[in-house]
Amino acid sequence: MELNPVIETLLNHRSIRKFKDKPLTQDQVRTLVKSAQAAATSSFTQSYSIIGIDDPKIKKQLRAIASDQAYVEHNGYFFVFVADQHRNRAVGEKNGAGTSVLDTTQRMIVALGDACFAAQNMAVAAESMGLGICYIGSIQNDIYKTAEILRLPEYTFPFFGMAVGYPDQNPEKKPRLPFDVVFHQNHYHSELSEESLKRYDQEVERYYQTRTGGTRRETWTGQITRGLSLPYREALRPFFKDQHLGLR
Amino acid sequence: MELNPVIETLLNHRSIRKFKDKPLTQDQVRTLVKSAQAAATSSFTQSYSIIGIDDPKIKKQLRAIASDQAYVEHNGYFFVFVADQHRNRAVGEKNGAGTSVLDTTQRMIVALGDACFAAQNMAVAAESMGLGICYIGSIQNDIYKTAEILRLPEYTFPFFGMAVGYPDQNPEKKPRLPFDVVFHQNHYHSELSEESLKRYDQEVERYYQTRTGGTRRETWTGQITRGLSLPYREALRPFFKDQHLGLR
Numbered sequence: 001m002e003l004n005p006v007i008e009t010l011l012n013h014r015s016i017r018k019f020k021d022k023p024l025t026q027d028q029v030r031t032l033v034k035s036a037q038a039a040a041t042s043s044f045t046q047s048y049s050i051i052g053i054d055d056p057k058i059k060k061q062l063r064a065i066a067s068d069q070a071y072v073e074h075n076g077y078f079f080v081f082v083a084d085q086h087r088n089r090a091v092g093e094k095n096g097a098g099t100s101v102l103d104t105t106q107r108m109i110v111a112l113g114d115a116c117f118a119a120q121n122m123a124v125a126a127e128s129m130g131l132g133i134c135y136i137g138s139i140q141n142d143i144y145k146t147a148e149i150l151r152l153p154e155y156t157f158p159f160f161g162m163a164v165g166y167p168d169q170n171p172e173k174k175p176r177l178p179f180d181v182v183f184h185q186n187h188y189h190s191e192l193s194e195e196s197l198k199r200y201d202q203e204v205e206r207y208y209q210t211r212t213g214g215t216r217r218e219t220w221t222g223q224i225t226r227g228l229s230l231p232y233r234e235a236l237r238p239f240f241k242d243q244h245l246g247l248r
Numbered sequence: 249m250e251l252n253p254v255i256e257t258l259l260n261h262r263s264i265r266k267f268k269d270k271p272l273t274q275d276q277v278r279t280l281v282k283s284a285q286a287a288a289t290s291s292f293t294q295s296y297s298i299i300g301i302d303d304p305k306i307k308k309q310l311r312a313i314a315s316d317q318a319y320v321e322h323n324g325y326f327f328v329f330v331a332d333q334h335r336n337r338a339v340g341e342k343n344g345a346g347t348s349v350l351d352t353t354q355r356m357i358v359a360l361g362d363a364c365f366a367a368q369n370m371a372v373a374a375e376s377m378g379l380g381i382c383y384i385g386s387i388q389n390d391i392y393k394t395a396e397i398l399r400l401p402e403y404t405f406p407f408f409g410m411a412v413g414y415p416d417q418n419p420e421k422k423p424r425l426p427f428d429v430v431f432h433q434n435h436y437h438s439e440l441s442e443e444s445l446k447r448y449d450q451e452v453e454r455y456y457q458t459r460t461g462g463t464r465r466e467t468w469t470g471q472i473t474r475g476l477s478l479p480y481r482e483a484l485r486p487f488f489k490d491q492h493l494g495l496r
Contacts, residue, residue: 006257046425088476117371123287152436182298188399225339
């Protein structure tokens with residue numbers, strides 16, 4: 001495998017859930033946002049926004065929504081990535097154009113995608129600067145409340161947060177699915193390789209044993225199966241509808 | 249701004265739409281996929297698949313769907329990123345679990361996000377290796393046909409392709425929206441800065457003038473406005489429904 005500093009950064013990723021009490025500088029925040037903005041964007045629409053949060057009160061509120069995870073409040077900086085068709089709508093309205101296309105499934109996934117490309121670029125940039133990151137999907141736990149706190153207009157969706165900061169832990173790298181399970185040649189192969197999954201389950205089991213000092217015993221397929229019976233975020237569908245996203 | 253080789257790679261991104269006739273090696277493909285896999289994934293579900301396409305017949309078929317863009321057929325390698333809840337479903341069913349949660353909006357956006365994080369990592373890895381990339385959203389133009397060609401099962405969605413290869417062009421970097429238009433402090437600011445947008449429009453106009461030798465005259469707000477009246481992909485919503493994605 002051909003390695004270089006960029007690929008080393010990518011392969012070295014692990015989520016950081018404990019940060020030192022040291023805020024990012026304005027310059028660092030700017031570098032992160034600029035890196036995010038450099039990512040590809042569907043048809044040049046740049047259908048996302050980034051909210052940078054340094055108000056401790058707002059961080060505390062988001063922490064309460066996000067399953068009370070301490071690192072949502074305590075980090076170097078907190079970003080929220082917003083799938084955003086509001087800006088395109090404002091531009092269109094100013095120019096007297098009809099904007100009804102913005103409530104389509106096509107535009108919804110464009111905005112979701114653009115938010116993700118930008119976010120992943122930021123994650124990579126942060127890690128290259130010696131910072132750690134953690135995606136926070138659980139700001140969706142109370143999606144209406146999150147939108148209210150962030151004063152989000154219609155045609156937007158707060159996809160996830162990202163906690164960034166100086167790592168105060170050094171977790172082991174989490175093993176990924178075997179290559180042949182994720183990668184398909186020319187066509188999708190619906191059959192799962194039992195052997196690959198079994199080997200992977202053993203690897204994941206060892207990972208959790210090491211990380212938890214032997215207290216957590218879980219395989220990947222076990223975790224996936226358990227996840228299927230967890231409660232889901234029922235408010236997301238009505239929220240998308242209220243925001244005029246993906247209606248048709 | 250603090251620069252390093254990783255951030256330089258990120259800031260240097262431009263889409264490449266003309267590639268040399270030189271295929272990627274197996275080792276390069278593996279490095280790209282491994283880099284993609286290292287990205288964050290929602291709740292460790294890894295809800296995406298990557299289809300690597302080197303069969304010229306399939307490339308040609310996808311090109312026909314993707315507005316006949318030549319670089320879909322002619323490149324060093326072609327990947328398709330699939331939002332994938334099929335694998336999780338197969339794991340759950342094998343373990344005798346109910347899998348009805350997989351048709352929710354939550355699971356749909358998890359799979360869309362995971363596909364994007366992986367793809368953006370691959371884009372960054374490719375560019376660090378001296379390769380160029382272009383996202384191909386237009387494989388959605390005939391989404392049912394694309395799914396048929398790739399033999400996609402239910403609970404999957406082919407989000408976009410990615411053409412990768414050795415660049416045979418050196419396009420100028422496309423300017424991004426001003427920082428203050430994309431970035432919001434603590435709350436979303438619904439008001440657009442007229443002044444920032446005006447400056448940006450001039451910048452984009454200059455970019456197109458240079459790129460097209462003076463023949464294309466277009467601003468960003470002009471392009472956004474024009475895009476609002478383009479036909480949209482009406483089949484996406486029924487496709488998501490047929491695939492059992494985002495039903496509730």
